Amino acid sequence: MATLQYILKRLFLMIPTFFLVMIIIFVLVRFLPGDPAIAIAGDRASDADLEAIRERLGLNEPMLVQFWLFVTNTIQGDLGSSILMRAPVTEVIFNRLPTTAFLTLYAVGLSLLIAGPLAFVAALNRGRWPDVLIRTVFQVGLSMPVFYIGLILLTFLAAQLRWFPVGGYGDTFGARLYHLFLPSVAVALYTSAIIMRNLRSAIIEVLDAEYVQFARAKGLPNRLILGRHVLRNALISTVTLLGLSIGNLMSGTLVTETVFAVPGVGRLMLEAIFARDYPLIQGLTLTFAVLVSVVFLLTDLFQSTLDPRMRLT
Amino acid sequence: MIDQKPILEVSNLCTTFRRGGVDLPAVRDVSFSVGQGEVLGLVGESGSGKSVTLRSILGLSRRYGDVTGEVRWLGQDIASMPERKLRHIRGREIAMIFQEPMTSLNPLLTVGMQLTETLKAHTDLNRAARRDRAIEMLDHVGIPSAASRLGEFPHQFSGGMRQRVMIAIALAASPKLLLADEPTTALDVTIQAQILDLILSLADEMQMGVILVTHDLGVVAQTCENVAVMYAGRVVEQGAVRQVLGAPRHPYTVGLMRSVPQNVPPRTQLYSVPGTPPSLEALPVGCAFASRCQNRTERCLTARPTLDAITDDRRVACFNPVAAEKAGAA
Numbered sequence: 332m333a334t335l336q337y338i339l340k341r342l343f344l345m346i347p348t349f350f351l352v353m354i355i356i357f358v359l360v361r362f363l364p365g366d367p368a369i370a371i372a373g374d375r376a377s378d379a380d381l382e383a384i385r386e387r388l389g390l391n392e393p394m395l396v397q398f399w400l401f402v403t404n405t406i407q408g409d410l411g412s413s414i415l416m417r418a419p420v421t422e423v424i425f426n427r428l429p430t431t432a433f434l435t436l437y438a439v440g441l442s443l444l445i446a447g448p449l450a451f452v453a454a455l456n457r458g459r460w461p462d463v464l465i466r467t468v469f470q471v472g473l474s475m476p477v478f479y480i481g482l483i484l485l486t487f488l489a490a491q492l493r494w495f496p497v498g499g500y501g502d503t504f505g506a507r508l509y510h511l512f513l514p515s516v517a518v519a520l521y522t523s524a525i526i527m528r529n530l531r532s533a534i535i536e537v538l539d540a541e542y543v544q545f546a547r548a549k550g551l552p553n554r555l556i557l558g559r560h561v562l563r564n565a566l567i568s569t570v571t572l573l574g575l576s577i578g579n580l581m582s583g584t585l586v587t588e589t590v591f592a593v594p595g596v597g598r599l600m601l602e603a604i605f606a607r608d609y610p611l612i613q614g615l616t617l618t619f620a621v622l623v624s625v626v627f628l629l630t631d632l633f634q635s636t637l638d639p640r641m642r643l644t
Numbered sequence: 645m646i647d648q649k650p651i652l653e654v655s656n657l658c659t660t661f662r663r664g665g666v667d668l669p670a671v672r673d674v675s676f677s678v679g680q681g682e683v684l685g686l687v688g689e690s691g692s693g694k695s696v697t698l699r700s701i702l703g704l705s706r707r708y709g710d711v712t713g714e715v716r717w718l719g720q721d722i723a724s725m726p727e728r729k730l731r732h733i734r735g736r737e738i739a740m741i742f743q744e745p746m747t748s749l750n751p752l753l754t755v756g757m758q759l760t761e762t763l764k765a766h767t768d769l770n771r772a773a774r775r776d777r778a779i780e781m782l783d784h785v786g787i788p789s790a791a792s793r794l795g796e797f798p799h800q801f802s803g804g805m806r807q808r809v810m811i812a813i814a815l816a817a818s819p820k821l822l823l824a825d826e827p828t829t830a831l832d833v834t835i836q837a838q839i840l841d842l843i844l845s846l847a848d849e850m851q852m853g854v855i856l857v858t859h860d861l862g863v864v865a866q867t868c869e870n871v872a873v874m875y876a877g878r879v880v881e882q883g884a885v886r887q888v889l890g891a892p893r894h895p896y897t898v899g900l901m902r903s904v905p906q907n908v909p910p911r912t913q914l915y916s917v918p919g920t921p922p923s924l925e926a927l928p929v930g931c932a933f934a935s936r937c938q939n940r941t942e943r944c945l946t947a948r949p950t951l952d953a954i955t956d957d958r959r960v961a962c963f964n965p966v967a968a969e970k971a972g973a974a
């Protein structure tokens with residue numbers, strides 16, 4: 332019950348945040364260089380045509396009126412129509428969202444799979460060669476941009492060796508895992524480096540904690556000490572980091588989706604920006620804001636289940 | 645009460661840490677033994693190596709430094725025993741209570757879990773029996789409504805209660821030896837006596853040997869049969885409590901005794917001896933106590949005194965020990 336109350340309270344507190352986000356989105360979008368009417372009708376359209384398009388999009392209304400319409404429609408769940416896709420923005424986004432969600436979770440899953448065990452190996456061998464090797468490799472991963480790694484993977488593993496598809500998105504779960512493998516690896520290389528670094532130092536710190544020494548003094552088997560006493564405590568800070576870096580993760584996804592031609596919301600965002608598709612840009616940005624807030628909330632909830640000292644208030 | 649054959653025999657224990665390329669000799673040539681049901685006192689200033697000595701006995705120091713020497717447990721050397729085997733002795737035969745009750749329990753696990761996991765590691769008891777035993781132990785160490793507190797987390801307990809929980813955990817598997825590392829220093833004065841009495845009465849009841857690390861000479865005088873005084877990683881004087889505290893021979897022990905005011909209730913925190921101990925990184929070639937010693941002579945600066953027997957079971961590491969009659973009068 333306390334948890335439910337806490338969630339409701341947090342959702343309520345999100346309202347002012349979203350209002351602020353809407354103001355920022357609205358202003359930013361209007362300052363994008365270029366004219367949406369030209370983007371729609373093309374360079375050679377007549378002035379009259381452009382004027383008609385502007386009228387239809389409501390771009391001739393005063394700014395405040397446009398904003399008012401934006402806010403009231405959004406509250407009713409209406410994000411307008413995408414100029415580019417000629418369909419309701421909500422529909423366009425909801426069609427594309429699962430792909431991105433899949434890719435993001437896939438990348439996070441891969442990152443944990445890669446970083447978790449390696450962080451343990453590095454931490455338990457602190458200062459010796461396995462630690463040095465692991466840290467060096469991840470440092471390289473950290474300093475290479477996702478875009479660049481994506482292109483390399485694409486060129487070698489997909490285009491030349493033809494082990495993986497060059498783009499697209501499968502129909503079945505298995506096909507999706509296969510299609511999205513390279514894109515997730517591209518994202519995971521960066522994310523796993525961050526997780527590895529954080530988890531490694533967290534494990535090292537926890538290993539020296541008095542309660543771990545006490546657990547050893549109790550004569551517990553080593554796997555229990557590592558799994559129950561060390562990992563759980565070390566995970567708290569890593570989960571927080573992972574939650575807080577959701578923004579980074581999503582911008583990584585945006586680049587990856589573009590490089591690998593994955594039809595997700597990241598690529599949609601780029602398309603929308605190029606097309607000056609105001610409603611779609613607004614809708615997408617708002618969606619990102621909602622996602623980030625929800626992930627933050629989930630992070631806090633997860634933390635409080637892990638750590639009894641974190642009371643929900 | 646002391647059995648003829650000791651259960652624990654520590655000989656020439658040395659523990660060296662390395663920090664920033666410098667060797668830190670935290671424990672040097674420590675030797676003592678504990679008989680069944682015996683309470684051995686280990687005293688000395690902060691940083692003299694008491695905790696490291698206890699941790700080295702249990703094999704907890706070797707991941708942080710180099711440990712040499714022998715630790716014979718029931719005749720078997722456990723200093724060189726691999727972790728996998730040693731863990732069956734830790735907690736089951738030799739248990740330890742840590743100095744800091746606030747940080748020694750895992751904040752994420754319930755008290756019940758931390759108690760029963762020890763039982764699971766060392767006994768054949770089933771789940772229900774482990775729970776019963778856990779309640780029994782909490783009850784035994786004086787935690788009210790024990791059954792309902794099993795599901796609580798350490799932060800829901802006060803410092804004194806956490807120390808009781810730690811004692812309950814340590815004693816859960818009925819060990820033969822308890823390493824009690826200043827079990828009361830972190831606690832309120834009023835609770836200190838309670839906890840100490842608890843440990844000693846349980847030890848008596850279970851015929852358990854205890855190494856009691858303490859700052860408090862009053863406690864040693866009242867409860868221990870033998871005592872070892874540590875200074876800068878070495879034992880400087882050891883023997884029967886009556887002799888060592890009754891007629892101290894090492895100038896440092898004399899200083900410790902002097903700092904206990906006469907005619908005050910026992911268990912008064914000991915005053916510090918004037919001056920500070922040398923840092924481990926830069927120990928002098930001679931006697932480590934020289935800079936604070938009134939009996940110092942030329943020789944003390946160039947050679948280090950060894951711990952020699954002056955009577956059968958009385959050892960002192962000093963070139964110019966305090967005369968027995970004089971020390972008795974001090």
Ligand SMILES: Nc1ncnc2c1ncn2[C@@H]1O[C@H](COP(=O)(O)OP(=O)(O)OP(=O)(O)O)[C@@H](O)[C@H]1O
Pocket residue numbers: 661662663668670688689690691692693694695696697708743924
């Ligand atoms: N893991 C470690 N690494 C490096 N140095 C250590 C380590 N553990 C202890 N030391 C050092 O060893 C020396 C002895 O420490 P120890 O904890 O045994 O002192 P103590 O006698 O228990 O003192 P106190 O009364 O304050 O508990 C100290 O100088 C301490 O800094």
Ligand code: SF4
Pocket residue numbers: 894895896931932933934935937938939940941944949961962963964965
């Ligand atoms: S050896 Fe010398 S300096 Fe050291 S305690 Fe004895 S008299 Fe003092």
Ligand SMILES: [Mg+2]
Pocket residue numbers: 694695696743825826
């Ligand atoms: Mg200590």
